[in-house]
Amino acid sequence: MDWTLLILLVVPTLVHGNSTVTVRTGSGPPVGSDQHPNSVPLSEDTQTTTEVREVVVEEVMTTGVLNPSHYPARRAATVVQHYLNTRYGSPYRWIFLSKVHSGSAEDVAEMRKYQLELTMQETISNVSGQCSAELLFPGGEGQSAPQVQASCEGLLQSNTTAQEEAFYQQHRASNNMVSGTDIPDSYGHMEPNMKPFWHLGGVASSFIMLRESNESTLYNMAQVANFTQLETEKDQLRFNYHVLLHEMISQEIIHWKLLVTWSPEQGVKVLQSELQPKCHDCEAPPNTTN
Amino acid sequence: MMLGLGSVGLVLLSLAVQSGHGAQDSAVWSREETTERNYYTRYHNMSEITAWMEQMKRENPDVVSSMVYGQTYERRNITLLKIGLSSTGRKKAIWMDCGIHAREWIAPAFCQYFVKEILRTYKTDTKVNEMMKNLDFYITPVLNVDGYIYSWHNESTRLWRKSRSPGTGGCTCYGTDLNRNFYANWGMVGVSTDCCNLFYCGTKALSESEAWAVTDMLGKMREDILAFLTIHSYGQQLLVPYGHPNISAPNHDELMEVGLGAAKAIKAVHRMDYTVGTSPDILYPFSGSSQDFGRLIGIPLSFTFELRDKGKHGFELPEDQIQPTCEEAYAGAHHIITYAHDKVFYSYAATVTATLWTTLLAAWVSSAILL
Numbered sequence: 001m002d003w004t005l006l007i008l009l010v011v012p013t014l015v016h017g018n019s020t021v022t023v024r025t026g027s028g029p030p031v032g033s034d035q036h037p038n039s040v041p042l043s044e045d046t047q048t049t050t051e052v053r054e055v056v057v058e059e060v061m062t063t064g065v066l067n068p069s070h071y072p073a074r075r076a077a078t079v080v081q082h083y084l085n086t087r088y089g090s091p092y093r094w095i096f097l098s099k100v101h102s103g104s105a106e107d108v109a110e111m112r113k114y115q116l117e118l119t120m121q122e123t124i125s126n127v128s129g130q131c132s133a134e135l136l137f138p139g140g141e142g143q144s145a146p147q148v149q150a151s152c153e154g155l156l157q158s159n160t161t162a163q164e165e166a167f168y169q170q171h172r173a174s175n176n177m178v179s180g181t182d183i184p185d186s187y188g189h190m191e192p193n194m195k196p197f198w199h200l201g202g203v204a205s206s207f208i209m210l211r212e213s214n215e216s217t218l219y220n221m222a223q224v225a226n227f228t229q230l231e232t233e234k235d236q237l238r239f240n241y242h243v244l245l246h247e248m249i250s251q252e253i254i255h256w257k258l259l260v261t262w263s264p265e266q267g268v269k270v271l272q273s274e275l276q277p278k279c280h281d282c283e284a285p286p287n288t289t290n
Numbered sequence: 291m292m293l294g295l296g297s298v299g300l301v302l303l304s305l306a307v308q309s310g311h312g313a314q315d316s317a318v319w320s321r322e323e324t325t326e327r328n329y330y331t332r333y334h335n336m337s338e339i340t341a342w343m344e345q346m347k348r349e350n351p352d353v354v355s356s357m358v359y360g361q362t363y364e365r366r367n368i369t370l371l372k373i374g375l376s377s378t379g380r381k382k383a384i385w386m387d388c389g390i391h392a393r394e395w396i397a398p399a400f401c402q403y404f405v406k407e408i409l410r411t412y413k414t415d416t417k418v419n420e421m422m423k424n425l426d427f428y429i430t431p432v433l434n435v436d437g438y439i440y441s442w443h444n445e446s447t448r449l450w451r452k453s454r455s456p457g458t459g460g461c462t463c464y465g466t467d468l469n470r471n472f473y474a475n476w477g478m479v480g481v482s483t484d485c486c487n488l489f490y491c492g493t494k495a496l497s498e499s500e501a502w503a504v505t506d507m508l509g510k511m512r513e514d515i516l517a518f519l520t521i522h523s524y525g526q527q528l529l530v531p532y533g534h535p536n537i538s539a540p541n542h543d544e545l546m547e548v549g550l551g552a553a554k555a556i557k558a559v560h561r562m563d564y565t566v567g568t569s570p571d572i573l574y575p576f577s578g579s580s581q582d583f584g585r586l587i588g589i590p591l592s593f594t595f596e597l598r599d600k601g602k603h604g605f606e607l608p609e610d611q612i613q614p615t616c617e618e619a620y621a622g623a624h625h626i627i628t629y630a631h632d633k634v635f636y637s638y639a640a641t642v643t644a645t646l647w648t649t650l651l652a653a654w655v656s657s658a659i660l661l
Contacts, residue, residue: 070572071571071574096601186606187608188603188606188607188609189609221604248573
């Protein structure tokens with residue numbers, strides 16, 4: 001009976017050898033959790049401690065192969081997004097970053113050079129395409145814009161010609177100058193007829209966002225505060241836009257006024273841009289947030 | 291007792307078999323529920339949320355109570371809902387707070403959805419029921435009440451982020467970033483001492499009554515809290531501690547594993563990608579966050595959720611995306627909470643103890659028969 005008891009005690013212990021309920025991550029994307037540079041080896045005792053383990057590590061240089069989940073690749077990829085919109089965007093074509101597949105960064109003279117493999121998505125047709133891009137962030141004192149080259153496959157498949165043409169004709173000779181405010185509104189809502197103007201505002205903002213971008217910024221357009229159509233000139237639709245940009249790394253909301261033109265042939269152009277001052281002393285200022 | 295021990299084994303077996311988590315139950319909607327369904331697809335102002343909390347208590351008096359655990363700068367109540375099946379002993383807890391940043395409206399919407407969902411499913415979903423028995427959920431739908439109300443004032447205040455305490459020392463701007471004000475490496479990185487800045491960390495740690503209220507509550511409960519979830523937008527990310535680039539959580543690997551599991555659960559709902567990592571890795575470094583404070587006082591699983599989207603709408607997420615966002619976030623939260631719960635209630639120690647007692651009892655019974 002003693003032996004029986006011993007066996008009965010030992011066998012379950014061997015069977016339930018693993019200490020905690022493990023979570024199977026299956027085939028999730030590799031995010032280098034095993035190679036986290038700052039990680040402290042997990043102690044055998046899985047009891048939590050209140051102790052903070054200070055790991056003194058050299059600052060991780062973002063040079064060489066980039067982790068696609070980490071911020072350097074994401075920020076650079078967003079710059080490529082802005083670039084693509086300046087080239088190809090329209091009231092019916094607005095491109096967003098879908099996924100970063102791989103990337104690398106290196107120092108080239110005074111500059112920082114990135115290479116990226118990305119998936120971009122055209123957000124109105126939902127068509128995706130693979131893109132290869134190269135960016136150069138200028139170093140030194142000057143505040144010049146990054147230089148981008150990108151080639152994409154399959155991204156521009158959607159046929160927007162008919163819609164663009166109809167929109168252009170509708171507003172070109174219009175006696176009713178169209179305008180709008182708060183697109184989207186506080187609830188994320190907009191009237192359907194305002195959508196192309198929202199897209200256009202986003203594309204126009206891309207010119208500014210591209211120009212203002214560096215390795216420490218991540219821009220999105222938060223809202224079209226207002227826009228007003230102006231008289232058509234040289235066959236271009238013309239608009240004054242007041243846009244709010246959200247810069248993620250500072251969390252700031254930045255106001256810009258833009259003079260925007262568009263036609264199906266010429267695409268979107270920003271003729272003038274003016275940064276609006278931030279109102280510090282206002283408690284509830286119109287059109288500014290602190 | 292033998293029955294109890296035997297049932298442990300049975301529950302273990304059923305855990306392995308069971309996979310549903312109740313989030314996508316296609317229940318038959320009654321007229322009452324239909325109204326409720328529309329409710330959770332809209333944003334609600336503070337007085338609506340306050341009324342809703344009262345309604346949750348009224349409709350579920352056995353499982354829902356509320357606690358006012360602090361005041362905001364403008365002297366408003368900071369209220370949480372405590373949800374769980376009552377028990378005689380002291381229970382373990384899950385902490386969730388939403389709306390620490392005013393403009394992130396999808397976050398309070400998610401807290402409301404989460405409450406609705408666990409109340410809807412706890413009677414029929416065995417896992418949720420079990421967790422309601424073993425745990426209390428402490429859920430704060432809106433932490434930064436002043437800021438949230440201010441963001442509802444008009445279109446020009448919609449993108450407010452911070453609290454509404456006034457600047458000091460000649461600085462005339464308003465608000466401290468509540469998520470930089472906690473006593474967790476306060477003031478070290480990712481902050482500003484300029485009160486006009488969006489990362490203004492305050493005159494000192496816990497200068498803000500809202501941060502103090504959370505700190506006070508967590509301090510009282512710290513041994514009991516299994517998971518700390520703080521809900522934000524936007525960016526589609528799950529952040530793990532710490533926000534300081536040179537400091538690693540002792541259970542970093544576990545946090546990453548659980549986080550990646552949660553991201554996988556999220557993706558299974560509507561195919562949305564959520565990135566997982568420490569803030570210095572995937573977003574930016576910062577100190578003084580509530581998440582860091584939670585991990586520092588010993589809560590093992592401390593996560594920040596950054597909900598939809600990735601920048602197209604940003605903070606002004608359309609109401610028709612509230613439901614799908616909440617569904618996927620629920621799946622992610624459920625994953626983390628289940629892990630935290632099971633780690634305690636299905637641990638090695640419990641298993642071995644149960645096995646030992648079963649075998650000892652069997653030996654005693656067999657020896658009694660032989661004699």
